[in-house]
Amino acid sequence: MIELLSYDFLRRALIAAVLVGVAAPAVGTFIVQRRLALLGDGIGHIALTGVGLGLLTRSSPTILALVVSGLGAVAIELLRVRTRTGGDVALALLFYGGLAGGVLFANLSGGSANLNSYLFGSISSVSPGDLWVVAGLAVAVVVILAVFGRELFVLCQDEEVARASGLPVRFLSLLIAVTAALTVVVAMRAVGLLLVSALMVVPVAAAQQLTRGFRATIGLAVVVGVVAAVGGLWVSVDVDIAPGPTIVLLAMAVFLAAVGTGRLIRMRRTEGS
Amino acid sequence: MTTTPFSLTGGEVRYDRRSVLRGIDLTVRPGEVVAIMGSNGSGKSTLIRALLGLIPLSAGRAELYGVPPARFRDWKRIGYVPQRLSIGGGVPATVREIVASGRIARQSRLRPSSAADRRAVDEALTAVGMADRARDPAQELSGGQQQRVLIARALAGEPEAFVMDEPTAGVDARSQETLAATLSELVGQGRTVVLVAHELGPLEPLITRSVVLEAGRIVHEGVPPMPQGECARPGHDHVHPHASASEPRLLS
Numbered sequence: 001m002i003e004l005l006s007y008d009f010l011r012r013a014l015i016a017a018v019l020v021g022v023a024a025p026a027v028g029t030f031i032v033q034r035r036l037a038l039l040g041d042g043i044g045h046i047a048l049t050g051v052g053l054g055l056l057t058r059s060s061p062t063i064l065a066l067v068v069s070g071l072g073a074v075a076i077e078l079l080r081v082r083t084r085t086g087g088d089v090a091l092a093l094l095f096y097g098g099l100a101g102g103v104l105f106a107n108l109s110g111g112s113a114n115l116n117s118y119l120f121g122s123i124s125s126v127s128p129g130d131l132w133v134v135a136g137l138a139v140a141v142v143v144i145l146a147v148f149g150r151e152l153f154v155l156c157q158d159e160e161v162a163r164a165s166g167l168p169v170r171f172l173s174l175l176i177a178v179t180a181a182l183t184v185v186v187a188m189r190a191v192g193l194l195l196v197s198a199l200m201v202v203p204v205a206a207a208q209q210l211t212r213g214f215r216a217t218i219g220l221a222v223v224v225g226v227v228a229a230v231g232g233l234w235v236s237v238d239v240d241i242a243p244g245p246t247i248v249l250l251a252m253a254v255f256l257a258a259v260g261t262g263r264l265i266r267m268r269r270t271e272g273s
Numbered sequence: 274m275t276t277t278p279f280s281l282t283g284g285e286v287r288y289d290r291r292s293v294l295r296g297i298d299l300t301v302r303p304g305e306v307v308a309i310m311g312s313n314g315s316g317k318s319t320l321i322r323a324l325l326g327l328i329p330l331s332a333g334r335a336e337l338y339g340v341p342p343a344r345f346r347d348w349k350r351i352g353y354v355p356q357r358l359s360i361g362g363g364v365p366a367t368v369r370e371i372v373a374s375g376r377i378a379r380q381s382r383l384r385p386s387s388a389a390d391r392r393a394v395d396e397a398l399t400a401v402g403m404a405d406r407a408r409d410p411a412q413e414l415s416g417g418q419q420q421r422v423l424i425a426r427a428l429a430g431e432p433e434a435f436v437m438d439e440p441t442a443g444v445d446a447r448s449q450e451t452l453a454a455t456l457s458e459l460v461g462q463g464r465t466v467v468l469v470a471h472e473l474g475p476l477e478p479l480i481t482r483s484v485v486l487e488a489g490r491i492v493h494e495g496v497p498p499m500p501q502g503e504c505a506r507p508g509h510d511h512v513h514p515h516a517s518a519s520e521p522r523l524l525s
Contacts, residue, residue, distance in 0.1 A: 166348030
C-alpha cells in the first residue's frame with residue numbers, strides 16, 4: 001500500500017475514497033431516518049443527464065452533474081410535497097428521464113465509452129481538478145450537517161413536530177435533498193452513479209445493527225464507509241478489479257457481518273437479563 | 274387576547290373536497306385542560322392540527338396566542354405530542370436523543386447544548402419515569418413507554434401549553450397513571466393542556482372542559498361529571514349521561 005502512494009493518481013484516488021466514505025454515510029443516515037433510502041438512487045439517475053450534457057458541450061461533467069442533480073433534488077422534494085398520490089409515478093418519470101437523457105447526450109457527444117466511468121465509477125482517473133471539486137463538496141456536506149444537524153434530526157423524525165417547533169420545514173427539506181445531490185456528485189467518481197445510493201445506505205444499514213442511538217449510528221456508518229471505500233480501493237488495485245463494485249461489495253460484507261454480530265449481542269443481552 | 278393559547282373561529286377543514294371539520298368555534302384559555310372526544314373519524318386529530326396551524330383551513334381563522342400560525346414565532350410556548358405511531362424512523366435513536374430534540378425551539382443554530390438544556394432533559398425524563406431508559410433505543414420500548422418519551426420531548430421544551438394527540442391510546446394502565454401524575458403537576462403549575470382522548474381513564478379528574486365532536490362538528494361542550502363509585506374505577510366502560518342515546522359508545 002505504502003509504495004502505491006508514490007503514484008499521484010493513487011494518492012488522489014485514496015483522498016477521494018476517504019471523502020466519499022465520510023460524506024455519503026453521514027447524509028445517508030438522515031435520509032434513511034426519513035425513510036427515503038432510494039433518494040440517492042433517483043438523484044444519481046438525474047445526475048447522469050448532467051454528465052451527458054457535460055460530455056456533449058465539452059465542459060466539466062462533474063460541474064454539470066452538480067447543477068442538474070441539484071435541480072433534480074429540488075424537483076423531487078417539490079413532487080414529494082405536492083402530490084400525495086401518484087408521487088411515485090412522477091418520481092419514476094424524473095428518474096428514467098434523467099437516465100435516458102444522460103445516455104442520449106453522451107451518445108450524441110460520441111463519448112459513450114466515457115459514460116461508463118460515470119455509471120460505474122473510475123476512482124483511479126480522478127484528476128487534480130476533480131479532486132478539488134470533490135473535496136469542496138465533501139466539506140460543504142459535512143458543514144451543512146454540523147450546522148443544521150439538530151434541526152434535520154427533528155425534521156427526519158417527524159415533519160409535523162418540526163413545524164410545531166417553528167422550524168423552517170420547507171427550507172430544511174430542500175436542504176437535505178440538495179445535500180444528498182452534492183453527495184451523489186462526490187460519490188460519483190468513486191462508485192459510479194448507479195451505485196451511489198449503496199454508499200449512502202449500506203454503511204448506515206450496517207451501523208444500525210450495532211448501535212442504539214442516532215449519533216452513534218452516524219459515527220459508525222462513517223467508519224464503515226471509510227473502511228469500505230479505502231479497503232475496496234486497495235483490494236481493487238491489488239487484484240486489478242473495478243474499484244466501484246469492490247467498494248460496494250465490501251460495504252455489503254460489513255453489513256452481513258454486522259447483522260450476525262448484532263444478533264449475537266442481542267441474544268447475550270436477553271440471556272443476561 | 275395575546276394570552277389566549279388557542280382559538281379557532283368558524284374553522285373548516287376539507288380533504289379532497291370532503292369536509293372534515295365544519296363551523297368549529299373553540300377558544301382555549303390559559304390553565305384550561307380541554308379533552309377533545311368523539312368516535313373514530315369524528316375529526317379529533319384534525320381539530321388539534323387545525324388549532325396548531327399544521328393543516329390549512331378552508332374557512333375560518335386560527336390563532337396561537339393571538340397570532341395566525343403562519344406569522345407565529347413563539348413556538349417555544351407550545352409543546353406538541355403527536356400520536357405514538359410516529360416515533361423513530363429508519364434509524365435507531367436513544368430515548369435521550371429524542372427527548373433532547375424537544376429543546377429545539379429554544380436553541381439557536383450555532384450554539385451547542387447548554388447546561389440548561391441538559392437539566393430540562395433530565396427533568397423531563399424523570400417526570401415521565403424514563404430516566405433509567407435514557408440510553409435505550411426508543412424503538413425497543415413498549416407502546417406506553419414510547420408515549421411517555423414523546424410527552425417527555427414536549428416537556429423538555431418547557432412550553433406553556435401542551436397539545437396531545439391520543440396520549441392514552443394503546444397505553445398500559447401503569448403508563449396512564451404516570452401520565453395522569455405528570456399532567457396533574459403541569460396543571461398545578463397553571464399550564465394549558467388540550468388533549469385528544471378516546472377514553473379519559475385516570476385523566477378524568479384533571480379535565481376542566483370536554484369538547485365532543487361528531488362528524489366534524491362540536492356537539493357537546495362542558496364540564497365532565499366527576500366520576501363516582503363504580504365510574505371512578507379505572508378502565509371501566511364509561512358512558513356520559515349527556516352522550517346522545519343513539520350513540521352510547523361515543524365516549525367509551
